[in-house]
Amino acid sequence: MGSRHSRVSFLRNSAKQVSRYRFLTSEAVCRRNCRFPYTSVPRDRQGSSRLICSVATETVPEQVEESKMGTPKEIFLKDYKMPDYYFDTVDLKFSLGEEKTIVTSKIAVFPRVEGSSSPLVLDGKDLKLLSIRINSKDIKEDDYQLDSRHLTIKSLPSGTFTLEIETETYPQKNTSLEGLYKSSGNFCTQCEAEGFRKITFYQDRPDIMAKYTCRIEADRSLYPVLLSNGNLIEQGDLEGNKHYALWEDPFKKPCYLFALVAGQLESRDDTFVTRSGRTVALRIWTPAQDVPKTAHAMYSLKAAMKWDEDVFGLEYDLDLFNIVAVPDFNMGAMENKSLNIFNSKLVLASPETASDGDYAAILGVIGHEYFHNWTGNRVTCRDWFQLSLKEGLTVFRDQEFSSDMGSRTVKRIGDVSKLRTYQFPQDAGPMAHPVRPHSYIKMDNFYTVTVYEKGAEVVRMYKTLLGTEGFRKGMDLYFKRHDGQAVTCEDFFAAMRDANNADFANFLQWYSQAGTPVVKVASSYNAEARTFSLKFSQEVPPTPGQPVKEPMFIPVAVGLLDSTGKEISLSSVYHDGTLQYIASNGQPVYTTVLRVTKKEEEFVFSDVSERPIPSLLRGYSAPIRLETDLTDDDLYLLLAYDSDGFNRWEAGQVLARKLMLSLVADFQQNKPLVLNPKFLHGLKSILSDSSLDKEFVAKAITLPGEVEIMDIMEVADPDAAHAVRTFIKKQLANELKAELLRTVENNRSSEEYVFDHPNLARRALKNIALAYLASLEDSTCTELVLHEYKAATNMTDQFAALAAIAQNPGKARDDVLADFYSKWQDDFLVVNKWFALQAASDIPGNVENVRKLLSHPAFDLRNPNKVYSLIGGFCSSPVNFHGKDGSGYKFLGEIVTELDKINPQVASRMVSAFSRWKRFDVTRQNLAKAQLEKILSTNGLSENVFEIASKSLAA
Numbered sequence: 015m016g017s018r019h020s021r022v023s024f025l026r027n028s029a030k031q032v033s034r035y036r037f038l039t040s041e042a043v044c045r046r047n048c049r050f051p052y053t054s055v056p057r058d059r060q061g062s063s064r065l066i067c068s069v070a071t072e073t074v075p076e077q078v079e080e081s082k083m084g085t086p087k088e089i090f091l092k093d094y095k096m097p098d099y100y101f102d103t104v105d106l107k108f109s110l111g112e113e114k115t116i117v118t119s120k121i122a123v124f125p126r127v128e129g130s131s132s133p134l135v136l137d138g139k140d141l142k143l144l145s146i147r148i149n150s151k152d153i154k155e156d157d158y159q160l161d162s163r164h165l166t167i168k169s170l171p172s173g174t175f176t177l178e179i180e181t182e183t184y185p186q187k188n189t190s191l192e193g194l195y196k197s198s199g200n201f202c203t204q205c206e207a208e209g210f211r212k213i214t215f216y217q218d219r220p221d222i223m224a225k226y227t228c229r230i231e232a233d234r235s236l237y238p239v240l241l242s243n244g245n246l247i248e249q250g251d252l253e254g255n256k257h258y259a260l261w262e263d264p265f266k267k268p269c270y271l272f273a274l275v276a277g278q279l280e281s282r283d284d285t286f287v288t289r290s291g292r293t294v295a296l297r298i299w300t301p302a303q304d305v306p307k308t309a310h311a312m313y314s315l316k317a318a319m320k321w322d323e324d325v326f327g328l329e330y331d332l333d334l335f336n337i338v339a340v341p342d343f344n345m346g347a348m349e350n351k352s353l354n355i356f357n358s359k360l361v362l363a364s365p366e367t368a369s370d371g372d373y374a375a376i377l378g379v380i381g382h383e384y385f386h387n388w389t390g391n392r393v394t395c396r397d398w399f400q401l402s403l404k405e406g407l408t409v410f411r412d413q414e415f416s417s418d419m420g421s422r423t424v425k426r427i428g429d430v431s432k433l434r435t436y437q438f439p440q441d442a443g444p445m446a447h448p449v450r451p452h453s454y455i456k457m458d459n460f461y462t463v464t465v466y467e468k469g470a471e472v473v474r475m476y477k478t479l480l481g482t483e484g485f486r487k488g489m490d491l492y493f494k495r496h497d498g499q500a501v502t503c504e505d506f507f508a509a510m511r512d513a514n515n516a517d518f519a520n521f522l523q524w525y526s527q528a529g530t531p532v533v534k535v536a537s538s539y540n541a542e543a544r545t546f547s548l549k550f551s552q553e554v555p556p557t558p559g560q561p562v563k564e565p566m567f568i569p570v571a572v573g574l575l576d577s578t579g580k581e582i583s584l585s586s587v588y589h590d591g592t593l594q595y596i597a598s599n600g601q602p603v604y605t606t607v608l609r610v611t612k613k614e615e616e617f618v619f620s621d622v623s624e625r626p627i628p629s630l631l632r633g634y635s636a637p638i639r640l641e642t643d644l645t646d647d648d649l650y651l652l653l654a655y656d657s658d659g660f661n662r663w664e665a666g667q668v669l670a671r672k673l674m675l676s677l678v679a680d681f682q683q684n685k686p687l688v689l690n691p692k693f694l695h696g697l698k699s700i701l702s703d704s705s706l707d708k709e710f711v712a713k714a715i716t717l718p719g720e721v722e723i724m725d726i727m728e729v730a731d732p733d734a735a736h737a738v739r740t741f742i743k744k745q746l747a748n749e750l751k752a753e754l755l756r757t758v759e760n761n762r763s764s765e766e767y768v769f770d771h772p773n774l775a776r777r778a779l780k781n782i783a784l785a786y787l788a789s790l791e792d793s794t795c796t797e798l799v800l801h802e803y804k805a806a807t808n809m810t811d812q813f814a815a816l817a818a819i820a821q822n823p824g825k826a827r828d829d830v831l832a833d834f835y836s837k838w839q840d841d842f843l844v845v846n847k848w849f850a851l852q853a854a855s856d857i858p859g860n861v862e863n864v865r866k867l868l869s870h871p872a873f874d875l876r877n878p879n880k881v882y883s884l885i886g887g888f889c890s891s892p893v894n895f896h897g898k899d900g901s902g903y904k905f906l907g908e909i910v911t912e913l914d915k916i917n918p919q920v921a922s923r924m925v926s927a928f929s930r931w932k933r934f935d936v937t938r939q940n941l942a943k944a945q946l947e948k949i950l951s952t953n954g955l956s957e958n959v960f961e962i963a964s965k966s967l968a969a
């Protein structure tokens with residue numbers, strides 16, 4: 015175990031070499047509608063010891079501890095080496111017990127190079143080794159070496175051989191929820207990224223792909239259901255009230271996709287007939303009482319299967335697809351081959367207990383995990399640095415799926431908001447890393463918004479450049495070339511390029527350079543020449559370890575509007591001295607994609623008869639910060655008329671950001687705050703426009719969040735951001751009271767809950783109106799919101815009313831919160847919403863309430879969802895977490911230290927809230943720094959927390 019001293023000295027060394035390190039974090043993991051299971055709270059937008067013993071001689075360790083070893087080792091992409099040995103087949107046997115579980119593996123091994131004399135190095139953690147046999151013979155003690163991380167086998171036969179290893183593990187003591195563990199009495203596994211090494215000794219790396227069988231033996235009464243990957247080929251009874259099941263997966267897979275579940279579960283069963291006529295049995299497994307709540311998950315699965323056939327021509331490849339919901343899960347879900355394991359939160363839903371947001375998240379994540387069957391499972395990653403190869407691509411696929419199932423514009427707005435709120439701050443902080451990171455200590459710290467969400471933006475840019483057909487051609491070639499392989503981001507790039515004979519210039523920079531590019535555009539119109547020029551300049555800010563950046567390839571989708579807001583048809587554009595005609599197919603073209611590849615570059619539209627208003631970066635065609643010279647009048651015109659729905663919303667957001675920043679300056683100088691009447695008028699027009707999609711209106715009248723505003727301030731000032739946002743909200747509510755009341759009236763419905771676009775859009779609009787009205791704190795509005803709370807027949811409406819009331823301290827708030835708990839105390843997912851709502855409250859001094867909730871009987875630090883709700887929720891209130899007295903920081907510091915002993919992955923996510931401490935004033939900086947130093951001085955700190963905390967501090 016690493017001593018306190020060795021850790022501190024490593025820290026000093028690492029601090030000195032800071033420019034060399036680029037550690038990643040799950041910093042600012044998003045809290046909404048995603049694979050990361052934070053509970054969604056409608057606020058801003060209203061809305062990972064040496065335990066390994068010699069062969070069967072030493073005693074069983076008292077407690078299974080998470081990896082708290084010596085000096086953390088940093089792993090580099092540039093050091094990737096092909097494995098010396100490959101595995102052909104793996105036969106696993108699990109004997110599941112109450113004290114211990116015995117795992118036997120039989121592996122057919124072959125050398126990469128015939129006659130190789132290299133040792134075989136296997137990963138293993140927190141395991142007790144019982145025996146090793148090669149070609150059915152026990153091996154001598156001198157022939158292998160065991161340390162806290164590896165089993166190294168030295169003398170090996172030449173050519174192919176069989177390796178049999180028997181180990182003992184202790185799932186009941188495994189609170190890290192990684193490897194084999196127990197959740198609510200059931201056994202389950204989580205192997206990605208490096209959890210399989212906690213199950214048995216193995217080459218735990220994704221480029222080792224093998225065919226698996228898995229035999230599970232367990233008590234028949236305690237564990238009636240025994241599941242693993244692939245097809246069930248045999249089952250039967252054993253002595254001593256035991257039974258067994260034998261599973262065979264016909265597809266080669268990396269060990270991170272292995273899964274096992276054993277327990278008391280029941281299933282909702284359905285079927286899906288693929289387009290080639292294969293009937294697939296679909297089963298969603300939960301404890302018996304929850305089966306009724308799996309209807310929406312089953313609907314989502316079938317919709318996803320159909321969509322992947324329709325859009326990508328991709329069919330499911332087995333006769334059985336299982337989903338299991340478990341209440342204790344670090345992430346949102348896991349795409350194990352044919353046995354997806356999900357956090358219950360992303361499976362269970364009923365109108366009474368789940369909100370529209372939950373329904374949408376379930377749709378998206380069920381889709382996401384299903385889509386991984388091709389993008390991640392059939393074609394996987396060569397090494398973990400390539401994570402975005404599967405995650406960025408699969409996020410892109412789930413985004414497109416959700417778009418097609420609902421409103422494309424609103425989905426895009428939500429995804430871009432997520433990018434701005436969570437990824438932009440990461441890209442601008444000490445944890446900034448490229449979409450394909452260069453190094454890591456703990457891979458689990460790299461499941462970030464950068465790898466996922468920015469990675470999805472990178473995939474989206476291929477599509478923007480190639481068009482739908484070209485992108486599909488690229489995908490087809492990718493699968494044709496790489497099915498059954500473990501590949502790299504370059505392989506994906508090459509498939510896109512080759513299928514389209516495309517010139518992607520410096521596009522690969524998107525995988526290697528961190529930081530959000532800042533692109534400035536200056537426009538000018540020449541009336542005489544009838545030309546309109548757009549001059550672009552780009553700068554990628556320095557990030558840790560990358561002080562100097564190269565220009566990026568930025569696809570900028572552009573349209574031009576005339577002074578009445580009408581689209582101008584585009585004919586040609588000069589670039590680099592050559593005139594390029596815009597392909598038209600005989601139809602007028604209103605949007606073209608400019609390829610910005612240099613530091614400075616000019617594009618000149620010809621044949622433009624009046625000064626146009628450019629609609630730039632349509633659909634948010636690249637993940638950049640765009641600075642334009644558009645006037646407020648230009649922006650109001652775009653807000654009113656842009657045919658690009660995303661840019662119409664964006665114009666309103668740019669105006670809101672400008673207004674908020676100027677009011678922040680006023681607030682800081684103690685000047686009175688005044689709302690710009692033009693802004694009010696702009697929002698009023700949107701609110702009153704009945705031709706607009708209601709969900710779009712709800713988004714358009716939502717102000718940018720406090721985190722987003724803090725991110726664009728010179729020095730982040732949470733108090734100013736909060737005061738200004740609250741001020742504007744109240745002013746708007748006051749001025750638009752009549753319209754808002756009408757909006758609530760007109761959008762109520764007593765009809766049965768339906769999750770479809772018109773209904774969820776209607777509820778979204780009504781509930782944002784309600785939140786605005788509640789901010790007024792007058793008796794009429796309080797009565798109205800209370801009425802809505804009582805009259806609500808579904809969780810969307812009920813929780814929205816509760817959240818609206820909870821904005822304001824007082825008896826009404828206390829009563830309704832108590833009522834809500836008493837109604838829902840038996841439903842742990844709803845109780846988590848209740849925790850999150852209170853935790854995220856901006857009520858002054860809320861840290862004390864949150865401390866009290868820590869000892870609430872429903873709270874448990876061992877359950878990640880509860881931690882994400884209460885602790886994660888608290889950190890999402892800038893005014894309280896960043897309270898100037900340091901009480902929020904002290905609270906988080908204490909929790910992280912305690913949590914790290916239980917679950918390092920979860921603790922590491924929580925400590926990420928400190929990462930941007932340098933963005934604040936000196937007082938806050940010192941307070942946050944002191945907490946980070948205290949955490950780092952903790953004896954036995956996990957590598958997970960160490961990586962995030964030390965990098966945050968060293969920045």
Ligand code: B3K
Nearest residue numbers: 049206207345347348458
């Ligand atoms: N691939 C999993 C996440 C694995 C978690 C590693 N600690 C979920 C997903 O992105 O689909």
Ligand code: ZN
Nearest residue numbers: 382386405408
């Ligand atoms: Zn994924």
